[in-house]
Amino acid sequence: MPINTIGSSQTLAEYQPDILFLEEGVSEYPLAQEVISRLSGVPQQEFQDISTLTEQMKSSQYDVFGKGKKSLALSRFKGSFLKKCPGISPGMVCCNYYVVNLSKNCIYDCSYCFLQDFLRNNPMQVAYVNVEDLLSELKEVFKQYPDRNFRVGTGELTDSLALDTIVPYTATLLPFFNQQTNAVLELKTKSDQIANLLNHPDPTNIIVSWSLNPQTIIDQEEKGTPGLTQRLEAARACLDKGYRIGFHFDPIILIPGWEEAYRQLVDTVCDTLPIDKVEWVSLGSFRYRPALKSIIKDRHPETRLFTSEHLPSKDGKFRYLRPLRNQAYETIRGYLMSRSEELNIYLCMETKEIWEDVTGKTPRSDKKLDQFFDL
Numbered sequence: 001m002p003i004n005t006i007g008s009s010q011t012l013a014e015y016q017p018d019i020l021f022l023e024e025g026v027s028e029y030p031l032a033q034e035v036i037s038r039l040s041g042v043p044q045q046e047f048q049d050i051s052t053l054t055e056q057m058k059s060s061q062y063d064v065f066g067k068g069k070k071s072l073a074l075s076r077f078k079g080s081f082l083k084k085c086p087g088i089s090p091g092m093v094c095c096n097y098y099v100v101n102l103s104k105n106c107i108y109d110c111s112y113c114f115l116q117d118f119l120r121n122n123p124m125q126v127a128y129v130n131v132e133d134l135l136s137e138l139k140e141v142f143k144q145y146p147d148r149n150f151r152v153g154t155g156e157l158t159d160s161l162a163l164d165t166i167v168p169y170t171a172t173l174l175p176f177f178n179q180q181t182n183a184v185l186e187l188k189t190k191s192d193q194i195a196n197l198l199n200h201p202d203p204t205n206i207i208v209s210w211s212l213n214p215q216t217i218i219d220q221e222e223k224g225t226p227g228l229t230q231r232l233e234a235a236r237a238c239l240d241k242g243y244r245i246g247f248h249f250d251p252i253i254l255i256p257g258w259e260e261a262y263r264q265l266v267d268t269v270c271d272t273l274p275i276d277k278v279e280w281v282s283l284g285s286f287r288y289r290p291a292l293k294s295i296i297k298d299r300h301p302e303t304r305l306f307t308s309e310h311l312p313s314k315d316g317k318f319r320y321l322r323p324l325r326n327q328a329y330e331t332i333r334g335y336l337m338s339r340s341e342e343l344n345i346y347l348c349m350e351t352k353e354i355w356e357d358v359t360g361k362t363p364r365s366d367k368k369l370d371q372f373f374d375l
Contacts, residue, residue, distance in 0.1 A: 107159070
């Protein structure tokens with residue numbers, strides 16, 4: 001299977017799709033008009049139904065996840081936007097996270113990405129332009145539950161900021177969340193595309209968080225992404241602007257010498273910006289559903305993801321053996337706490353037993369984390 005990716009030397013500012021697909025009627029939406037104007041030089045093709053377009057593209061013989069990154073379809077989402085995080089699964093501790101899927105697919109090509117399996121039948125970038133419907137839905141839900149704290153993210157099926165200069169969701173989302181009293185928006189990203197954020201006057205209720213790994217893992221497993229330095233520079237700029245920021249050491253990948261690699265990562269983060277001003281750091285180990293393994297080996301034959309043994313967990317995903325996960329979490333958590341004892345650190349998609357092994361308690365017994373966690 002051929003690999004079609006965005007080269008690591010290409011900057012995101014240069015990214016443009018090869019073709020822009022327009023669902024019938026979408027040009028009436030302001031966001032679609034904005035995207036069309038920003039991509040005026042890109043060939044356009046109208047289509048009636050997203051499922052029909054998908055089937056047509058699937059019939060072509062190419063790497064649907066790779067080459068599909070160069071096709072962008074503007075469509076309308078017809079269901080409910082707001083959903084509970086898929087981390088709610090048997091035996092796993094949930095951080096009470098909500099997701100909004102405004103788009104599907106990602107211009108990056110990380111070897112471990114679950115979208116390679118999840119989106120294998122969705123061979124294109126899809127951006128939903130009916131953001132007005134999203135805001136109406138969110139407003140109603142937030143009003144219905146005034147005593148609940150909602151942490152809402154847009155980075156489940158895509159990167160929250162990688163295409164923000166082309167599809168500027170933040171121009172609508174930021175002013176809306178600025179006005180909420182019981183909700184925050186988390187923009188989870190590997191991107192350094194923060195121009196729209198820096199031009200926005202009010203960072204209230206917005207948290208920008210970066211997925212981080214040692215540079216050696218970025219080079220090997222996170223193709224097309226900005227490097228560690230670029231991500232941290234973007235984080236520092238957002239912090240200076242007044243945004244709250246967070247980091248996700250996820251997925252932690254246990255390559256040979258991982259202890260020193262992650263120690264250096266922690267030192268780099270803490271030497272670049274004031275760690276005591278970081279909202280939280282999450283830790284999550286490499287995990288995958290069984291069908292993903294063969295896809296990864298096919299598309300990324302050079303990967304180092306499978307140098308250790310993995311076993312299925314309660315939720316059906318394969319993970320490192322429990323002693324290895326315990327060691328990784330305890331080690332990296334120790335690095336972080338040596339730089340800031342007050343830092344909020346939580347585990348992502350892990351069992352109650354792992355939580356207790358690593359921290360000696362569950363999130364609900366930690367006053368700093370209790371507002372977000374629901375067991």
